[in-house]
Amino acid sequence: MSLNNMKENKPLQDIKVLEFGSFIAGPFCTRLMADFGAEVIKIESPTSGDPLRNWGSAKYKGESLWWPIQARNKKCITLNLKENKGQEIAKKLVKEADIVVENFRPGTMEKWGLGYDDLKEINPSLIMVRISGFGQTGPYKDKAGFGSVGEAMGGLKHITGYPDRPPTRVGVSIGDSLTAMFGVIGALIALHHRNQSPDRRGQLVDTALYESVFAIMESSLTEFMKVGAIRQRTGTILPGVAPxxxxxxxxxxxxxxxxxxxxxxxxxxxxxxxxxxxxxxxxxxxxxxxxxxxxxxxxxxxxxxxxxxxxxxxxxxxxxxxxxxxxxxxxIANDIHYQMRDMILQITDKKLGELHMPGIVPKLSETPGTVDWTGPELGEHNEEVYKNILGYNNKDYEELKEKGVI
Structure with a gap:
C-alpha cells in the first residue's frame, strides 16, 4: 500500500487510511486527513458505490456536486465486503494500514469478520475510527442513527429556532461534520500515542453522533443539574446579552x-x-x-x-x-477575504470541468494541505491498488471482476 501523493511535504503523507463508509460523517473524516496528505483508499460496493455520488438537489448535467468535494484527494476502489473473498482482500489492505474509518451500524463490520477484534489480530498497530449514531456500547448502540437524530438527542435541536415555534434544523449536516472532526482528533491522538509507545499498539476510537453534538452544548447540562435551568429556543438573540x-x-x-x-x-x-x-x-x-x-x-x-x-x-x-x-x-464567492485566504479553490474535475470548492482548514505555515484532485469515478483506482499494491496478476484481477468481488 504505497500510493504516492502528488505533492511532497504534507504532514500526513506517510499515513495510510482505509475508508469503509458512506454519506457524510465517515467520508468527511477521511477527507480531512486526505487534505493533509494521508493516503486514503475509499472502499465502495461494486454495484452502487457511495450514495453521495448521486446526492443533492442541485446537480450539473445530472452529476452530484457533493461528491467531487467529499471524495477529493482519495483513491476509490470497489470491493464486495459481503463475499468471503472480498473480506479476505480487505484484510490484506488492513495489514498495511495505519487507520481504518467506518461508519456502519454497530455489528456490521463484525458480521463481515472485520470488527476491531478481528483487525487488530491482523495489524496490532491499527487505529480504527468507528462512527455511529450512538456508539459501539450501551442500550442504544443498535439503533439506526442519522445526523439529524444525533442533533436532536444531543440537545441542539431543542435550542434551535424561535420560542413560539417548533424546533428547527441547522442548515447543514452539523451532527455528521462534528462527529467527523472528533473522529480525526481521536485518530491523531491515537496515532501520537502509538508512535510514542514501544510496542506501537493501536487502539479503537469510538465516536457517536449524539455525543459529538452534546460535547458542544456548553454548560447546558451543568445548569440543569445544579439549578434546574433548561435552555430554550431564543431565536436570534442571546437572552440578557445586548446588543x-x-x-x-x-x-x-x-x-x-x-x-x-x-x-x-x-x-x-x-x-x-x-x-x-x-x-x-x-x-x-x-x-x-x-x-x-x-x-x-x-x-x-x-x-x-x-x-x-x-x-x-x-x-x-x-x-x-x-x-x-x-x-x-x-x-461568500464574491468576498475578497475568502479569496485572499484561499478559502475558495478552483479545481478541474474530469467530468464537471472547473469547480469551486471550500479551501482547507486549518492553515499550517510549514506543511499546508492541498487539493490535488476531485472525487474519482467508481473503481477508478482498482487496477492501481489490486495490481500494484496487492500484487494480483492480470488473470487474477480479471477473475475478481468476473465474480463480482471487485
Missing part, C-alpha cells in the same frame, strides 16, 4: 452586530451618533442593556435600515465594532 442580534439593512440584507461589552457599546453609539444611549440608565451597563434588550434592538434596527450592508460594515469596522453580513453562497 447582539441580526439587524436589517436598506436593501433587505442582514447584518450581525455584537456590541454587548460596555466599551464596544460606546463605540457603537458613537457611530450611530447616539452617544447619549451609553449614558442612559437603561443601556449604560451590561445588565441594564440585557433588561431592555428589545427596546435597544429596535433603536439599532431603525438606524441600520437606513444604510446598505457595505456602508454599515465599513463604518463599524473602522470603529472597532464586531459586525458582519449574513452571507449567502453568492456573498
Amino acid at each position: 447582539t442580534n441580526n439587524y436589517p439593512t436598506k436593501s433587505g440584507k442582514w447584518i450581525v452586530i455584537g456590541a454587548n461589552a460596555d466599551n464596544i457599546f460606546k463605540r457603537l453609539t458613537k457611530v450611530m451618533d447616539r452617544e447619549e444611549l451609553s449614558e442612559d440608565d437603561k443601556f449604560s451597563s451590561h445588565n441594564a442593556r440585557g433588561a431592555n434588550q428589545e427596546e435597544l434592538d429596535n433603536i439599532i434596527s431603525k438606524w441600520t435600515v437606513q444604510y446598505e450592508l457595505d456602508e454599515l460594515t465599513e463604518m463599524l469596522d473602522q470603529a472597532g465594532v464586531p459586525a458582519g453580513g449574513i452571507y449567502t453562497a453568492e456573498d
Whole structure:
C-alpha cells in the first residue's frame, strides 16, 4: 500500500487510511486527513458505490456536486465486503494500514469478520475510527442513527429556532461534520500515542453522533443539574446579552452586530451618533442593556435600515465594532477575504470541468494541505491498488471482476 501523493511535504503523507463508509460523517473524516496528505483508499460496493455520488438537489448535467468535494484527494476502489473473498482482500489492505474509518451500524463490520477484534489480530498497530449514531456500547448502540437524530438527542435541536415555534434544523449536516472532526482528533491522538509507545499498539476510537453534538452544548447540562435551568429556543438573540442580534439593512440584507461589552457599546453609539444611549440608565451597563434588550434592538434596527450592508460594515469596522453580513453562497464567492485566504479553490474535475470548492482548514505555515484532485469515478483506482499494491496478476484481477468481488 504505497500510493504516492502528488505533492511532497504534507504532514500526513506517510499515513495510510482505509475508508469503509458512506454519506457524510465517515467520508468527511477521511477527507480531512486526505487534505493533509494521508493516503486514503475509499472502499465502495461494486454495484452502487457511495450514495453521495448521486446526492443533492442541485446537480450539473445530472452529476452530484457533493461528491467531487467529499471524495477529493482519495483513491476509490470497489470491493464486495459481503463475499468471503472480498473480506479476505480487505484484510490484506488492513495489514498495511495505519487507520481504518467506518461508519456502519454497530455489528456490521463484525458480521463481515472485520470488527476491531478481528483487525487488530491482523495489524496490532491499527487505529480504527468507528462512527455511529450512538456508539459501539450501551442500550442504544443498535439503533439506526442519522445526523439529524444525533442533533436532536444531543440537545441542539431543542435550542434551535424561535420560542413560539417548533424546533428547527441547522442548515447543514452539523451532527455528521462534528462527529467527523472528533473522529480525526481521536485518530491523531491515537496515532501520537502509538508512535510514542514501544510496542506501537493501536487502539479503537469510538465516536457517536449524539455525543459529538452534546460535547458542544456548553454548560447546558451543568445548569440543569445544579439549578434546574433548561435552555430554550431564543431565536436570534442571546437572552440578557445586548446588543447582539441580526439587524436589517436598506436593501433587505442582514447584518450581525455584537456590541454587548460596555466599551464596544460606546463605540457603537458613537457611530450611530447616539452617544447619549451609553449614558442612559437603561443601556449604560451590561445588565441594564440585557433588561431592555428589545427596546435597544429596535433603536439599532431603525438606524441600520437606513444604510446598505457595505456602508454599515465599513463604518463599524473602522470603529472597532464586531459586525458582519449574513452571507449567502453568492456573498461568500464574491468576498475578497475568502479569496485572499484561499478559502475558495478552483479545481478541474474530469467530468464537471472547473469547480469551486471550500479551501482547507486549518492553515499550517510549514506543511499546508492541498487539493490535488476531485472525487474519482467508481473503481477508478482498482487496477492501481489490486495490481500494484496487492500484487494480483492480470488473470487474477480479471477473475475478481468476473465474480463480482471487485
